[in-house]
Amino acid sequence: MLEGHLTAGAKSSPAPSAKPTFTDCWSFFKMDDFLSEKGKASKAKVETLMQEVTPKLVEYYERTEFPQFMVDRIKALGVNGLDVKGYGSPELSITETGSLFYEFARWDVSIATFMVVQNCLGLSVVDRCGGEEQKRRILPDTIALRKFICFGLTEPTHGSDATGLLTTAKKTEGGFLITGMKRWIGNATFADYIIVWARNIDEGGKIQGFIVEKGSKGLSTSKIENKYSIRMVTNADINMENVFVPVNNRLENALDFATGANNILKHSRIYIAWLAVGTAAGALEQAFQYAQKRKQFGKEISGFQLNQEKLSRALGEVQAMLGMVQRVSKLYEQGQASMGMIAMTKAHCTRTAREVCQIARELVGGNGILLENHVMKQMLDLEGIHTYEGSYEINSLVSAREITGKSSFK
Numbered sequence: 001m002l003e004g005h006l007t008a009g010a011k012s013s014p015a016p017s018a019k020p021t022f023t024d025c026w027s028f029f030k031m032d033d034f035l036s037e038k039g040k041a042s043k044a045k046v047e048t049l050m051q052e053v054t055p056k057l058v059e060y061y062e063r064t065e066f067p068q069f070m071v072d073r074i075k076a077l078g079v080n081g082l083d084v085k086g087y088g089s090p091e092l093s094i095t096e097t098g099s100l101f102y103e104f105a106r107w108d109v110s111i112a113t114f115m116v117v118q119n120c121l122g123l124s125v126v127d128r129c130g131g132e133e134q135k136r137r138i139l140p141d142t143i144a145l146r147k148f149i150c151f152g153l154t155e156p157t158h159g160s161d162a163t164g165l166l167t168t169a170k171k172t173e174g175g176f177l178i179t180g181m182k183r184w185i186g187n188a189t190f191a192d193y194i195i196v197w198a199r200n201i202d203e204g205g206k207i208q209g210f211i212v213e214k215g216s217k218g219l220s221t222s223k224i225e226n227k228y229s230i231r232m233v234t235n236a237d238i239n240m241e242n243v244f245v246p247v248n249n250r251l252e253n254a255l256d257f258a259t260g261a262n263n264i265l266k267h268s269r270i271y272i273a274w275l276a277v278g279t280a281a282g283a284l285e286q287a288f289q290y291a292q293k294r295k296q297f298g299k300e301i302s303g304f305q306l307n308q309e310k311l312s313r314a315l316g317e318v319q320a321m322l323g324m325v326q327r328v329s330k331l332y333e334q335g336q337a338s339m340g341m342i343a344m345t346k347a348h349c350t351r352t353a354r355e356v357c358q359i360a361r362e363l364v365g366g367n368g369i370l371l372e373n374h375v376m377k378q379m380l381d382l383e384g385i386h387t388y389e390g391s392y393e394i395n396s397l398v399s400a401r402e403i404t405g406k407s408s409f410k
């Protein structure tokens with residue numbers, strides 16, 4: 001690990017102009033002003049944990065293995081459950097939850113993604129689309145991280161075109177039989193519950209949500225190997241042949257695509273945008289520390305004009321992205337954020353964060369391609385973020401559809 005690897009958030013007042021004033025992206029524009037005391041404390045706990053464990057995670061990343069020890073460490077923080085109300089959740093606001101995704105991703109995108117799946121694509125789906133009995137049965141264990149839950153929408157032949165999915169649900173005595181395939185499903189190899197989006201052929205082919213339980217007959221999962229982005233998260237192919245789902249495992253309030261999967265993506269895409277900003281911030285902070293110490297031609301490389309422009313531009317991009325995610329979070333809380341606004345934010349932040357990571361990688365020179373030096377890892381992980389929860393292109397088109405009133409893809 002490079003000397004001067006990411007520092008914890010600055011607490012001191014601004015230094016005289018001759019001294020550097022930058023310590024980290026979050027405190028540069030004083031973003032703590034947008035958090036409550038509980039929000040600040042939660043973010044600080046995540047920062048302390050991630051700063052401690054990040055050097056240890058590199059070997060898991062190399063082995064493409066999920067670090068199970070992190071489950072107990074995250075459990076101890078008491079932050080899981082995030083913005084859900086009740087059932088043992090910390091009940092954070094949208095902005096505060098976003099700030100935690102920023103913080104996790106600043107240090108490690110795989111851990112941030114694990115949290116997205118368990119929370120936004122897992123237990124939040126039950127919270128938003130489930131009935132009271134389903135919530136009481138599933139939320140306490142998944143919030144306490146005693147059980148794991150994930151989200152199966154994408155299929156081998158239907159990614160961007162999710163509404164064309166082929167998996168079917170057919171009525172049978174006491175429930176449904178699910179048949180089909182899913183691809184890229186995060187955490188699915190160990191999840192206790194897989195939320196499967198399937199076409200109910202007895203109800204006009206509507207896309208509905210079904211909770212498939214681990215060990216169900218006819219269900220098999222296999223890990224996707226050779227992944228070079230977000231390597232610690234296990235993504236899986238899923239095969240289902242007449243998997244029985246009892247009637248009380250159909251999500252009660254997700255009876256079509258709009259009220260179900262689409263509604264979920266509207267909420268979770270906000271957090272993916274925050275996660276992209278955190279990824280960029282982590283890479284930039286590392287590059288800054290490096291550039292302040294690394295000498296060429298007899299002086300620190302942060303003193304060269306070209307590098308100064310890059311540092312200033314990249315930091316400006318991070319601050320602008322922070323403004324955007326903070327604003328869209330507030331609008332969502334007020335019930336005023338449209339899908340187009342959210343899709344635009346996700347698309348903009350993943351594209352811009354990708355550029356910031358590339359600048360950071362450049363600034364660290366040859367050392368920048370070493371895994372343990374953070375910038376390359378952040379850059380590679382950005383590729384996964386750029387594509388999941390709707391690719392950059394699809395989110396741009398969803399936003400453009402709203403702006404122009406014309407759909408270019410459906």
Ligand SMILES: Cc1cc2nc3c(=O)[nH]c(=O)nc-3n(C[C@H](O)[C@H](O)[C@H](O)COP(=O)(O)OP(=O)(O)OC[C@H]3O[C@@H](n4cnc5c(N)ncnc54)[C@H](O)[C@@H]3O)c2cc1C
Nearest residue numbers: 151152153154159160184185186384388389390391393409
């Ligand atoms: C790391 C990772 C984790 C994931 N986790 C999950 C998960 O937990 N659960 C889940 O359900 N899914 C998950 N996904 C799947 C993800 O949502 C899809 O990969 C994504 O929606 C894109 O689908 P695709 O990969 O099939 O690409 P495709 O749809 O085949 O697209 C390929 C390219 O064509 C472009 N494209 C497609 N259609 C158009 C169009 N009309 N106009 C312009 N460009 C277009 C796309 O933008 C993309 O650049 C994950 C993916 C990754 C990489």
